[in-house]
Amino acid sequence: MFYREAGDFSTSYPEDSQTFPIKFDRYRYYLVLFIAIVVIPFFINDYWVNSLFLPFLIYAIAAIGLNILVGYCGQVSLGTGGFMAVGAYACYKLMTSFPDVSMVILVLLSGLITALVGVIFGLPSLRIKGFYLAVATLAAQFFLVWLFNRVPWFYNYSASGQISAPERTFFGIEITGPNTQAWATYLFCLMFVIASAYVARNLTRGSMGRKWMAIRDMDIAAEIIGVNPLRAKLTAFAVSSFFIGISGALFFAIYLGAVEVGEVFGIQKSFLVLFMIIIGGLGSIFGSFAGAAFLVLLPVALKIVGVDWLDWPTDIVAHLQLVIVGGLIIVFLIAEPHGLAQLWRVAKEKLRLWPFPH
């Protein structure tokens, strides 16, 4: 089978604006979905789900969220960790206050609460841009972590100051707490990932996405075509924080089960997700997945290759990882701001024209 668009014409505008205009891409996408939903759950075990799949899925949602704000709307944020914490603590408070409400609803509500908080911290973006906005979101990051540490109400006055997820089920199957099964937590998160990607894709391809990109590319011109910059930026903060909140809720409730806020949702988390979208590709949903996959896989792969096969000391491997990530960030920022997603696109472009490049 060849990667071709010959004989693959769009005959209507809706067809032309599909997510995967080329048939081959569409089939590959269905195949990936099929494997993710039907095949993987049968083979997944605790090791893989905890070291790879859950972090990948959950970070993918956070990366999609941050990409909407940074990649599509051009508003730099270093507050991702803080907003994930909002999602996590919202989820915790909701879980303990409403033990009978479905986890799906609670996670969505956590997203909504985070969206609200995101809008509040997004207000300065109306006045300040770029570096200064980044500093303002950094302040949000530290403030939120401080808040969750300092106000006992948020952790229900527990002695440890930590929050831990009570046991909850979904259709009778445990998805939080100590007795969960790999396939169940995996599928629960996968559901949110697919929905998030779908919604993010739809929002970015239509008028909302164009408003965001217009603000990103040139805010003066955006205003002159009728975009209200205040609303466009705040909706970007809201939608972005919504996804980040969901990912924080899942990170806490499904993945970790117990959280100490400074450790889990500190500034490192903000940078990690930012690096994901820089490496994966700014302004690309696919790039959010690629970046999340890359940065989740990298430490695991390095550990297997470096520590297990080559017998290198663990600290060397850990440092090697920092060097690799740092180097890649520089390379991508300078040479390819659209990240892995763009490399993939270029490769496809070449393949499409192969063997006659002109």
Place this chain on the structure above:
Amino acid sequence: MNDLADGYVTADGRQIGPVVMEMKNITLRFGGVEAIKDISFDIRQGEIRAIIGPNGAGKSSMLNVISGFYVPQDGEVWYQGSRRPPMKPYEVAQQGIARTFQNIALFEGMTVLDNVMTGRLTNMKTGMLWQSIWKGKAEREETENREVAEKIIDFLEIQAIRKTPVSRLSYGLKKRVELARALAAEPSILLLDEPMAGMNVEEKEDMSRFILDVNDEFGTTIALIEHDMGVVMDLSDRVVVMDYGKKIGDGTPHEVRNNQDVIDAYLGVAHD
């Protein structure tokens, strides 16, 4: 001619309507600099109104007042028969006033088609919830607006580059895409700030033709700033002449050309 309240028919048979926009005693200062000094003029429905003048005369500032970027210290803007309160640029756009910039202001990260589609944003009202589902309302709206955008793209003969990122286009094509974006809004008034600056003769001819066609086919009222006197004389119905922030002439191209103040300003008698 100005006293014909309800309009008139031009020599080439175009219907010029009543006044749609009127600037009354506009004064605009930047600190000590008076960029616009007590200027009044009007724009009639369906006409091509030129604003000319030497560099720094205050022409762009005047367009910026109309489109809401600058708030004048003094004076009133009347639009469609009522006094316009101070407005943000996006509110002006929503009233049907579109524009292009002296220095191209396209969205460089988007394709030509997406840029033109942004011009339709004021017409796209589907809520976020519907958009996130896409199927149904959002898709329908996208298709409807895409049809309008494609019409504009055909009209300006940029079909071949519709999927090209704007950053890869030549200067002349960028100017045309910017016009397409403004037109996509189906504005009632179109403001063009030096649409032909930096173009070669051929591109200028194309652009002139497009401007005339837009005016003719869509009945769009056009206010344009231009330096090339030949172009202005060919295109416009009436001309405002500015110099050092003051209005020194207003009338048909013919009247303006024979105005002594205008001749002096252009020959640089008084200053320079």
